[in-house]
Amino acid sequence: MAYSYEIFFTGRDDPRNGCIVIGEDTKPVFFEFETQYLSPSSARTTVSSNRNPVAALDWLNGSLGVATIGDREIPMAHLVQQGSSTSARRFTSADGRHYEWRKCHADPGSYELYSGPNTRIAKFQKLPQATPIGPSHGTLQYSFSHDLLLLEVLVTLNLNRWLDGTG
Numbered sequence: 001m002a003y004s005y006e007i008f009f010t011g012r013d014d015p016r017n018g019c020i021v022i023g024e025d026t027k028p029v030f031f032e033f034e035t036q037y038l039s040p041s042s043a044r045t046t047v048s049s050n051r052n053p054v055a056a057l058d059w060l061n062g063s064l065g066v067a068t069i070g071d072r073e074i075p076m077a078h079l080v081q082q083g084s085s086t087s088a089r090r091f092t093s094a095d096g097r098h099y100e101w102r103k104c105h106a107d108p109g110s111y112e113l114y115s116g117p118n119t120r121i122a123k124f125q126k127l128p129q130a131t132p133i134g135p136s137h138g139t140l141q142y143s144f145s146h147d148l149l150l151l152e153v154l155v156t157l158n159l160n161r162w163l164d165g166t167g
Contacts, residue, residue, distance in 0.1 A: 001019070001120055003147070005025035005145070006142075007029050007142075008022055008023050008131050009021055009023070009136060009137055009138035009139065009140070010022060010137070011032075012057035013157035014033075015157075015162045016035045016045050016158065016162055017033060017035040017045070019033040019156060023116075025150075029136070030049065030050050031047060031151075032047070032048045033045055034048070039086075041060065042065075043058055043059040044056055044057065044058050045165050046144070047154070047155060054066045054151055055068060055069045055070070055155055063114055064077050067079060069094070070094065070148060071146075078092070079091045079155065079156050080156065080160060082160050085102070087100065089156075090109050094152065099114065099115055099153075099156075102114060104123075107125065107126075108126075108133050109125075110123065111160060112124075113142070113153060113157075122141065122153060123142075124138060124140045124157055125138055125139050139143065140154075140157070
């Protein structure tokens, strides 16, 4: 499948802290994921776009807590619900549509995003490479142009990466 856009994951290869997502779709794209530890049992990951906070993930005891994306507050567990298989997790977007991240069995660390059972709209690949903006450790290719959906996609992708990386 050919995708319309590609953005790059730079900075630290940590889905919660120090991850920078940069590129261009219909306009420049720039997101940062930064985590602050508030106490031994709580942390907050702030997601910023162009240096402005757009989402927050509040972690409790090192586990999933509550996500605030725009004006929507939702338990993080609702963003990574069991999908159509054991290697899939789904979420409901703010517009009520259902999306599902599926792990790529042939390419560990990669995921594909589906809208409906057979419509692939995005793919994340763990792919170290040199780019015009410096070294990158992953790419997201996608075929939609919607700011809030892109934010939800990045948040849920990084939640999936964190869950799969921490067991």
